[in-house]
Amino acid sequence: MNLPRHSRFSWVLVPALFAVLVAMTTFGIAFGSVGIDLPTVGEVLWHRLIGDGRTAAGAVDQIVWNLRVPRVLLAVVVGAGLSVVGAVLQATVRNPLADPYVLGVSAGAGLLAAVAITIGSAALAGLSTSAAAFAGALGATVAVLVLGRQDGRYSPTRLVLAGVTLSYLFTGLTGFVIFQSADPDKTRSVMFWLLGSLGEAGWSNLAIPTAVVLIGCACLLTQGRALNAMVLGDDTALSLGFAVHRQRFLLLVSASLVTGVLVAVVGGVGFVGLVIPHFVRLAVGPDHRRVLPIAVLAGAIYLVAVDLLCRVIVRPAELPVGIVTSVLGAPLFLWLLRRSRAGR
Template sequence: MRRRTPAAAIGTSPEARTQGGQRPNARRGGRHTPLSVVVPLLLVVLLGTVCVAVSVGSVGVRLETVAEVIAGRLTGTGVSAGVMDDQIVWNLRLPRVLLAAVVGAGLAVVGVTLQATVRNPLADPYVLGVSAGAGLTASIAITLGSVAVAGLSTSAAAFAGALLAMIAVLGLSRRAGRVVPGRLILAGVTLSYLFSGATSFVIFRGGNAEAAHSVLFWLLGSLSESSWPNLSLPAAAVLVVGVHLMVRTRTLNALAAGDDAALSLGVSVHRVRVRLLVVASLLTGVLVAVSGGIGFVGLIVPHLVRLVVGPDHRRLLPVAMLVGAIYLVVVDVLCRVLVRPEELPIGIVTAVLGAPVFLWLLRRSEAS
């Protein structure tokens, strides 16, 4: 029987291999639609989804008006639409919709990176406890005031909490000077429970019903505080991290194939793993700081995309970014219209939609 070499494993992940060692594909024969077709198609879908999302709300705006306002603002030719439509489209809804797209793309990228780095199909942006750490410091800032967090705003406090959580998890996951993936997951889950318990204690002792409601809404995820200034940092972070990972897809493929295969290909596994974990944690901290806790996006989107385009990260990363962006824009629209004039926390909808999908994926993997 022919022995499989480590190089043959590149491009597969442990959860994506069959018992026979063959690489499963969404299509027989291993053929996939070229990226030159998939990416432009998804970009068109994303553009259309953004325009529809901007037009939908408590006050409807025609798609023609949306296109007119955006075109007028971008070209500097002025806007012939009414002042109210211009205010709704450009200052209220467009920043929120774009932030949803950025956060969705970022969470998908982090999910893909973590699943390859720790070789665990359950890894997602919040498995490292980064979200829980951000939630704790944000709840302190909301409940006790900025003085309790050295004068930081809620977003800045959340990012600081994410950094502290990342440092703690990386420290606890080391053994003999190296980060062990299994210990990383256990440390992340344990600290998540610890931070969540501390957050509940802060809310309980705060004694302010309004602040407690704000904390709960923020912990479940919300894009209601979106604005053009709040959009620039996460957009830049997602762009930089996305480009950084795109040029390192071979490294991600090697890590997904296993440490032995990666070492045989000259990858410094420990150093690369720590670097990728730090990058993923920092991006998660930036995203959580502007959107709160939004679960299941980084867990579900990579799995669904992997079924269609395969496990090769050269295809997986760009497609997952676009699908994540489209998905969260759609979810945000649902949050705004399902119970209007109220607004649902976005984490509720992602959980309701994501849990059944994950159970379906679980049954599908057991049947294969």
Template sequence: MAAPARAAARRAGGDAGARTVRAGLVCAVLGCALVLALTASVCLGSTDVPLPDVWSAVARGITGQDPAPGTQDLIVWRLRVPRALLAAVVGAGLGLVGTAVQALVRNPLADPYLLGISSGASLGAVAALVLGAGAGGALGLGLASAAFAGALASFALVWAFARRGGGFRPLRLVLAGVGIGQFLSGFTHYLVLQAGDEQRTHGALFWLMGSLGGAQWSTLALPAAAVLLGLAVLLARGRALNAVLMGDETAAGLGVDVARLRRELFVVTSMLTGVLVAVSGAIGFVGLMVPHACRMVVGGDHRRLLPVSALFGAVLLTVVDLVARTALPDQELPVGVVTSLVGAPALLYLLDRRLERA
């Protein structure tokens, strides 16, 4: 019995090593893809900028030189580079949140949008704007704090509904999230209409559908710091996330403090969602699609899945933002419209597969 056990252990170790190498290769490929996507996002737009001019403008911007006269440095460095980087940061954050939420609720159909977390964050942000709490910058810390509070409150409400009567039912959680999310969205739109300014109302509605048009260098620091912090915390809890997927009792038997882990994940996912919604509005389906695609390549171990999901989310949203800016002449689509056109068929496909297995 000892020899077969040792052989099985060696095979398991070899499989884990192979998956780790594969995850490293995938990260390298996604890193190169991200550089290409960022470059294309800066080069292409209503006015295309040649690649040599782009790199020259970026080099001058990094070194702090003044824009060259008669060039497109201002377009590249002050408009397109911050927007491309913000798209990458938001995409990475959405990939992380989707992966964490799916582990937390043990439901592959969960994401911040479907569970109503994004709707709560949007309500908090809009309430801050309408009531003046976000004064001093539409994307400032006050707005992010209000969005975080709304995300945390809506997540707690959805979870309370799902746990009513004892036990935990993943389907009930999703249905509660959809219902509460729709209610909060309706209230959010009501607040927007009370703004009393037609231009501000139109801008707010466009932002609520997902928009990166307000990207500036000053708006990058907070979401970038939040995503890095969230990645560090989630990676540190990677083993615990793996255990939770097997059920609360099994995780507790492996030494995981499930209640504490759940509280940590509530705070981390709500913090990330609130900050991301504050700078980009509610962008749906990215947190749903990214973890599924990454699991198919690197497996379900969160120590590998989390960094791959962050990179793939960054690549995906950078490309989506480029499509939203260039798909129609003289018109920009909300980013959320593009992700919905891709994400809704993906959700139907996942539902169909789950029904076939049932």
């Protein structure tokens, strides 16, 4: 049987991307403000994984196992989650400019996180910064779903407009909270969190986002045919037997929950969910049965590489991840727009 060109390419691309991901995670563990040679990294990982009690020098073991390994794994999880969610949202709301933050989820999380950092957890019934951010993400999701509903249905246009409007509102309120803060250290903490950072990664805060992304991606990866139908329009999807409005609601809730958990852990990391799905479609075509699994690998590779750049560009200090994703993402997206325009 002769497979279409994109299908044949997809089968080749998956193992190739997986190999690149393994290589990038290895480099991400080895390089940083303190360079560690690859054999030493391999030794630490081997002894830790087999649990024989033998380790390298104390400082090296701590850097590799307790700092860099959870950080790189979190970058894999966040990059994969944001990319898949971006691809799903672009199809669900039929808007190529949609990304995980188009529905105001990130802005809602940022508002309550800013309150928790500047005013204190007591103002939010004792919630920690991460818990407050997740609560803000959920609140934003509920508000968008309520505002985006029209005649018992969820209109893609209304959802996007509601999300953009609420994003501006939450961003303005966040700015007011920061402006009212009299503590410069807290203000810097809020700004660093809003720009996104993997610096707080550790084994203790890796389990929840990993579980959520695994479950969320497993559910979303099964929706390729439904997303293909939605891109063609609601009437076409209905004629193909899909319960479009119920399906759109479930997809939006799933995507928002994944985004909310990731934002609560790492803050705002933009452009990953916007740019990566476009590049994936460019490589493998518009079929979401191929786009979604490849977006998982591409997004993970991209964020691991970006985090590595953040740690080595201005070492021994580090840049917030959101700065680098924006600086890289904006010109990449402009190039995609130009290419799309030339193609038309």
